[in-house]
Amino acid sequence: MLGTSLIAAAAVLAAGMTGGAQAPAGRGPLTEMTFAVSPDSVKAGSRITLAGVAGAGSSGNAGVVDLYFRKGENDDYLRIGRLAAGDSGRFGTTMTANASGDYMAVYRGNKQRGTASGSDYVSVYTTRTIKRLVYAWSATNTQxxxxxxxxxxxxxxxxxxxxxxxxxxxxxxxxxxxxxxxxxxxxxxxxxxxxxxxxxxxxxxxxxxxxxxxxxxxxxxxxxxxxxxxxxxxxxxxxxxxxxxxxxxxxx
Structure with a gap:
């Protein structure tokens, strides 16, 4: 699933996220982020990849990226990790998925770049095998x-x-x-x-x-x-x- 892409003009706020402070205001060139989690549907216990690119242009984008997760729309985001975006703005990691929910990446920017964020949803499932009755018939004392x-x-x-x-x-x-x-x-x-x-x-x-x-x-x-x-x-x-x-x- 292709994650959402938000720009710094929206001024990313992390005040409602446990473990995160309010993001700094946007500055410098227009800052963007592309973020996605793959696969977008996995069996519980499988590994997923969180990856994206943040910043403006192909260089000068080094900075901190905080990762958050929430299970439901009414739940608070919880910080689950911190990554470093390289000079190109690329970042990524893998982790184990045990519940469906939204993952969000927040790019904190640097002296030349503002903040940006992106989110993506992952479905996590379990499977079990049951016997389904297709048809049954019986008759007694039949000629x-x-x-x-x-x-x-x-x-x-x-x-x-x-x-x-x-x-x-x-x-x-x-x-x-x-x-x-x-x-x-x-x-x-x-x-x-x-x-x-x-x-x-x-x-x-x-x-x-x-x-x-x-x-x-x-x-x-x-x-x-x-x-x-x-x-x-x-x-x-x-x-x-x-x-x-x-x-x-x-x-x-």
Whole structure:
């Protein structure tokens, strides 16, 4: 983020800043400052660079630069350091960022230069990973002979794999099917499609990952079981739960 640039004609006042005295009045050629902090958005504990140039012209600008920080607009600025600007007026340092807020640099001038200041805002954040529920479905005592089918409403996925917990119980009868995620209205898929899992004869894991190629679509489950005896229903208990890891960003 490009910091603000203020000129000496504004007469920088440091009276409201803890650790600083009132800046001297402007004098000599028009004094300017360019100041910026980079990067402008960082993870807590990262290093940031505070740098700028102050004065008038390319030489004769040596002087003291005080650095200040405040977390909120209603907070007082606290002095956090002091630097020396070289003859060219350039100054800079690095420090660790632990909170969002405004950084300000105040150039105190010299016998030929007046005062100037500049400020820049930095966002500081933390991250944590949580499991987001994408979709869940369950049914009990469902007749799956010859076949039962169900699909979810349209959902939008985040990035990364979809973790699925799939439970099925059709008693002692043989059963099998498939479960996947697709944007195809006919639910077509090829063998080995990373967005699908096949369960021949019902065999397969109860916990697995899908890697759909479509960022939006629906889940589709098809399951079938053989008839136990003539006229006797085959009832299944089926359920699945799909989640994704999601990164939550909190600004400090």
């Amino acid at each position: 799956c002979h010859p076949v039962c089918r169900t699909h979810s409403p349209d959902v939008t996925l985040g990035t990364g794999p979809v973790h699925v917990s799939f439970q099925r119980d059709c008693g002692p009868t043989r059963s099998g099917g498939s479960l996947g995620f697709t944007d195809d209205p006919w639910n077509k898929h090829e063998p080995g499609d990373p967005g699908w899992r096949e369960f021949p004869e019902g065999a397969g894991p109860t916990e697995f990952d899908l890697a759909p190629t479509a960022p939006a679509g629906h889940f589709y489950l098809t399951w079938s079981s053989v008839q136990r005896e003539r006229g006797q229903a085959t009832l299944c208990n089926l359920s699945y739960r799909a989640t994704q890891d999601t990164t939550v960003v909190t600004y400090l």
